[in-house]
Amino acid sequence: MSGPATLAEAADTLRTRMGQCFVGSRVVFRGHDLHAELGDIDWMDLFVFGITGRRYGVVPLRLLHAMWVQTSYPDARIWNNRVAALAGSARSTPGLGMSAALAMSEAQIYGGHPCVRAIDFLQQARRRVESGTPLAEVLRDELAQRRIYGYGRPINRIDERLPWLTALARELGLAAGPHLQIANEVEPLLVAHDPRLQMNYAALTAALAADLGFSAREFHHFQVPMLLAGMAPCFIEGSEREEGAVFPLSCEHLAYEGPAKRAWPALQRS
Amino acid sequence: MGERIHTRIWLEEPEPDNAFATRAAYCRGYDVYGEMLGRARWVEMLFLLFRGEAPGVAQADLLEALAVGLMNAGPRDPAVHAAMCAGVGGSTAAATLMAALAVGAGQHAGAREVFGAVQAFAACGTELAAWQRRFAAPPADVMGIWPESGHPPGFDPHGVTTPLPVQQTLAALAALADAIDEARHLRWLAANREALEVAAGRPLALSGVAAAAFADLGLTADQAEMLHLLLRLPGAAAHALEQRDAGHKQFPFFALELEDDPLGGRR
Numbered sequence: 368m369s370g371p372a373t374l375a376e377a378a379d380t381l382r383t384r385m386g387q388c389f390v391g392s393r394v395v396f397r398g399h400d401l402h403a404e405l406g407d408i409d410w411m412d413l414f415v416f417g418i419t420g421r422r423y424g425v426v427p428l429r430l431l432h433a434m435w436v437q438t439s440y441p442d443a444r445i446w447n448n449r450v451a452a453l454a455g456s457a458r459s460t461p462g463l464g465m466s467a468a469l470a471m472s473e474a475q476i477y478g479g480h481p482c483v484r485a486i487d488f489l490q491q492a493r494r495r496v497e498s499g500t501p502l503a504e505v506l507r508d509e510l511a512q513r514r515i516y517g518y519g520r521p522i523n524r525i526d527e528r529l530p531w532l533t534a535l536a537r538e539l540g541l542a543a544g545p546h547l548q549i550a551n552e553v554e555p556l557l558v559a560h561d562p563r564l565q566m567n568y569a570a571l572t573a574a575l576a577a578d579l580g581f582s583a584r585e586f587h588h589f590q591v592p593m594l595l596a597g598m599a600p601c602f603i604e605g606s607e608r609e610e611g612a613v614f615p616l617s618c619e620h621l622a623y624e625g626p627a628k629r630a631w632p633a634l635q636r637s
Numbered sequence: 638m639g640e641r642i643h644t645r646i647w648l649e650e651p652e653p654d655n656a657f658a659t660r661a662a663y664c665r666g667y668d669v670y671g672e673m674l675g676r677a678r679w680v681e682m683l684f685l686l687f688r689g690e691a692p693g694v695a696q697a698d699l700l701e702a703l704a705v706g707l708m709n710a711g712p713r714d715p716a717v718h719a720a721m722c723a724g725v726g727g728s729t730a731a732a733t734l735m736a737a738l739a740v741g742a743g744q745h746a747g748a749r750e751v752f753g754a755v756q757a758f759a760a761c762g763t764e765l766a767a768w769q770r771r772f773a774a775p776p777a778d779v780m781g782i783w784p785e786s787g788h789p790p791g792f793d794p795h796g797v798t799t800p801l802p803v804q805q806t807l808a809a810l811a812a813l814a815d816a817i818d819e820a821r822h823l824r825w826l827a828a829n830r831e832a833l834e835v836a837a838g839r840p841l842a843l844s845g846v847a848a849a850a851f852a853d854l855g856l857t858a859d860q861a862e863m864l865h866l867l868l869r870l871p872g873a874a875a876h877a878l879e880q881r882d883a884g885h886k887q888f889p890f891f892a893l894e895l896e897d898d899p900l901g902g903r904r
Contacts, residue, residue, distance in 0.1 A: 370795050380892040387895045398897040463731050470739070479782045487780040513779060583780060616642065617656035618649040625645035625689075626666035631673050632691045 385417075411435075418588045419581065426539050427579050431589070433535050434572045437528045439596035443605065443613065447472045451598040455605025456613035464602045465595065472594050476521055477569075482590045485517030486573035486583045489546045489553075493577075496549060506556055517550070517570025518557045526567045536575055544578025547571075646686065665689055680704060687860050695816035696854060702813055703850045706806045706843070707865065709872025716741030717873045724877030725885040737873035738866055744786035745794070746844055748865040753790030754848030755858040763825035769836045791845025792837045799830065799840040807846045820853035 386396045394401040396413070397420055405413060411428050415421070423431070443452040447468040454464030473479030492505045509515055520526055536542035550570045557564035572593075576586045605613045648663040662669045665685055673682065677691075680700040684692040692700065710717055719740040723733035741747045760776075761767035772789055788794035811827040814820040826833070826841075826849045834840050844865075851861035880888055 370797050374795055380894050382894045382896060384896045387893045387898070393900075395895060395898055398899060400899060459731070460729060463729060463735075466732070466735065470735075473782050483780060483782055584784075587782065615657060618651035618659065619656055620641050621647065621649055622641040622643045623645075623648035623663075624643055625648065628648075628663055628668070629666040631667045631676060 414592075415589065419585050421580070423579070427541065430536055430539055430541050430575060430579075433532060434575070435593050435596065437532050438568060438593055440594075441597045441600035443601040445597075447474075447478070447594060448598055448601040449614070452601040452605035452613045455602035456608060456611055458606065458610060461599070461602055465598055468598045469592065469595060473591070478594065479587065479590065481516040481567070481569035482573055483583055483587045484515075485569040486577050486581070486586045488515055488517065489550055489570070489574050490577055490583065492549050492553070493545055497545075502549065502552055503556060506553065510560070515553070515557065515564075517573060518554065518564040518566055519561070520565070520567045524563045524565050526565065526571075528568050529566060529571055532568075532571055532575075541575065541578065544574070546574040546577035550574035645689070667691070683864075684854070687864065688855060692854075693817070695813065699810060699813040699817065699820070699850060700854055702810055703847060703854075704868050706810070707847060707868040709875070710746075710843075710869060711872070712876050714741075714746070714872075715743075716747065716869060717876050720873035720877040721880040721888065724879070724881035725883075725888045727881065730874075733877045734870055734874060737870060737877075741866060741869055741873070744783060744790065745788075746842065748862045749783060750786070750790045750842075750844045751848050751851065751865040752858045752862040753786070754845050755851055755856070755861045757790060758822050758848055758852040759858065763821055763829075765829055765832055765836070768833055772836050772838070788839060789837050791842060791848050792834070792839040793842040794839060796840035796842065799834065803841055803843050803846060804830075806843060807841070807849075810846065810850050814850070814853050817853060819855070822849040822852045825849075 384398070386394065386401075388394045393403075396405055397416060399405055405416075409428060411432050412423065415423055415428070415431060441448070443449055450471060451464040451468040454460075454467065488509060492502065492509075495505045496502055506515070533542060536547070550566060550573075553570075554564075554566045572590070573586060576589065581589065646665060648666075649659045650661045652658040652660045661671060664673070664682065667673050667677075667685070669682075677685075678697055678701070680697050681692055684690075684696060684700055712718065712721060716737045719736040720733050723736045728736070742749055744750050744753065757768070757771060761771055775789065778785060807823065807827050807830065811823040814823040823846075826846070830841055847865060848861060851864065856864065
C-alpha cells in the first residue's frame with residue numbers, strides 16, 4: 368500500500384498498542400490497566416515504561432531519578448531557565464514558561480542534541496571496539512567527520528555533576544557497564560587532543576542509560592524533562608518580582624554594530 | 638556598561654528621562670517609527686530584518702505572494718489540526734501557536750522539510766543531474782534530535798500527481814521571480830518540474846516551491862526554516878479561534894483500535 372491509500376487506510380481510526388482511555392470506566396497503558404496495575408508506581412517508573420515498554424527495578428530507577436535531580440539548577444541566567452524567569456516576569460503562565468524552556472532545551476550545545484549524539488557515538492564506539500577496532504581509531508574516524516558530543520562544556524570545562532552521579536552509580540552497582548567504560552576511556556584520549564574536552568553530563572548520563580539498555584531514541588525521550596525541576600523556581604521568583612524586573616535591558620545594553628542611520632528607500636522612490 | 642547584546646539589526650535611543658524607554662528605534666539604520674511606519678510594507682521590513690537590506694519591489698512582491706501562499710494550509714494540515722486541538726480545549730493563545738509550531742516544524746510538510754529543501758537547492762542549484770544524483774544517494778544523515786525522514790524534502794511522499802495549488806503557486810511565484818535578476822530557482826523549477834518529479838519518484842509539494850522561493854530571495858536554510866514557521870501561523874490561529882467558538886462537541890474525537898487490551902476490548 369502506498370500513496371493516498373496509506374492515508375485512507377489510516378483515516379478516522381488509529382490502531383495502537385500504546386493505550387486508550389475508556390472514558391468513565393478504565394484506562395489501558397501499554398497493555399496494563401493504569402489504575403489497577405500501575406496506579407501506585409513511581410512516576411519515573413511509569414515514564415520510562417511509557418518510553419521503553421520495559422519496567423525497571425528500584426535500583427535503576429534511583430539512578431534515573433538522580434540523573435534528573437542532579438541537573439536541576441534553579442539558576443535564572445541559564446538560557447532555558449531564563450526563559451522561564453522572563454515568562455514569570457512578563458506575567459505569562461507557568462505552562463507556557465515551562466514548555467518553552469523545555470522545548471528549547473532540545474538545543475545544539477546543551478540538552479537534547481548532545482545527549483542524542485553522545486549515546487549514538489558511545490553505542491557505535493562500543494560495537495566497533497568489541498569487534499576489534501582500537502578505540503583511538505574509532506575516535507580518529509569520528510573526529511574526521513564531526514565533533515564528539517559529551518566532552519567539553521560551554522562556560523566552564525569542569526562538570527560538577529559528574530563525581531556525584533558517578534558515586535551514586537558505583538554505590539548502586541551500576542558503574543561497571545561497557546558504555547561507561549568506553550566513555551571513561553575516551554576522555555583522556557580527547558583531552559590529549561584538546562584539554563578542554565573533559566567528559567560532561569551528556570556523556571555520563573548517555574553511557575549509564577546505554578548500560579541500562581536504553582536505545583538512543585529512548586534516551587532522547589528520557590532526557591526531555593531532565594532540566595524541568597530547575598525551571599519552576601525561576602518562573603516563580605520572576606513572577607514575584609516587580610513586573611519586567613528580570614534582567615531588564617536598557618537601551619545602553621544594546622551594542623549596535625550595524626549600518627549607520629539612513630533614509631528609507633521608499634521615500635527616495637516616491 | 639558590562640554585559641551587552643551585540644546586534645547589527647537594532648539600535649535604540651532612550652528617552653532622556655528613562656534608559657528603559659525608547660525614543661527612537663532604527664532597524665538596520667532605518668528609523669522604524671519616524672520614517673518606515675506608514676511607508677514600508679510588512680514584507681519589506683520582514684526582508685530587511687532577515688537580509689539586512691531593504692528589498693527591491695520585485696523581491697517584496699515575491700515575498701508577499703509567498704506569504705499569501707503559505708498563510709493557511711487549511712484544517713487538514715497537521716499543524717493547523719494541532720492548533721485547533723488547542724482551540725477546542727481552551728488552551729492559551731500562545732500554546733495554540735506553539736502547537737502549530739511544534740507540528741509545523743517537522744520534516745513532513747513542515748519547516749524542517751523546507752530547511753532540507755533549501756539545502757538541496759544550495760547543493761544542486763539548477764542542474765538536473767545533480768538532483769538526480771542526490772535522489773539516488775541522499776547525503777548521509779547523522780543521528781540527532783530530528784528523526785529520519787523517509788522522503789526527499791520538498792516532495793510529497795503520499796502524492797500521486799502535482800496538486801493544482803502547488804502548480805499555481807509555482808507558476809505565480811516563478812512569474813514574479815522573472816523580475817529579479819539573481820533569482821533562478823523558481824524559474825528553473827517551473828521549467829523542470831516534471832523531470833525532477835520523475836527523478837524524485839514523487840510529486841512536488843508546496844514545501845518545495847517555498848524552498849525555491851526562499852532561495853530566490855537569497856535566504857539561507859536557517860532563515861527559510863524560521864520564516865516558514867512564521868508565515869504559516871495566521872491560518873492556524875484563525876482556525877483555532879473558529880473551533881474554540883464552535884466547541885469540542887463539534888470537533889472530531891476519532892476512534893482507537895487498541896491491539897493489546899488486557900480485557901480484549903471489553904469496557
